[in-house]
Amino acid sequence: MKTKQILYFILCVAGTVLPYSQLIPFLREHGLDTSVLVQQLFANKVSGFFGLDVIVSSFALWVFVYSEGTRLRMRYLWLYVAANFLVGVSLALPLFLLVRQSRMDSEPPAGASTAT
Numbered sequence: 001m002k003t004k005q006i007l008y009f010i011l012c013v014a015g016t017v018l019p020y021s022q023l024i025p026f027l028r029e030h031g032l033d034t035s036v037l038v039q040q041l042f043a044n045k046v047s048g049f050f051g052l053d054v055i056v057s058s059f060a061l062w063v064f065v066y067s068e069g070t071r072l073r074m075r076y077l078w079l080y081v082a083a084n085f086l087v088g089v090s091l092a093l094p095l096f097l098l099v100r101q102s103r104m105d106s107e108p109p110a111g112a113s114t115a116t
Helices: 003-030 034-041 045-071 078-086 089-106
Strands: none
Touching: 003 034, 003 089, 034 045, 045 078, 045 089, 078 089
């Protein structure tokens, strides 16, 4: 793994552990009560700001994943959307960037001749 890939991997771990450190106690207390989740997400202007920021960022991520992933002929693009739903942008984005970087590193540079 190269330095950039290691950084993306660390961000994947942090992007999973940190959000879940907040979600798991909520689930223990409230279960999958989505009405309480939404109520607390938009409890005040600041939390609403962050909630809406994440929602818009998620949509932007999906567009980026499908456009960039298609361009690079990456497989399993649905996986990053699933990661977004299961954890959030904090996992889905660094995971996509990690796999994208691996894909880009494995391809010959643009304009390089493949004939020997």
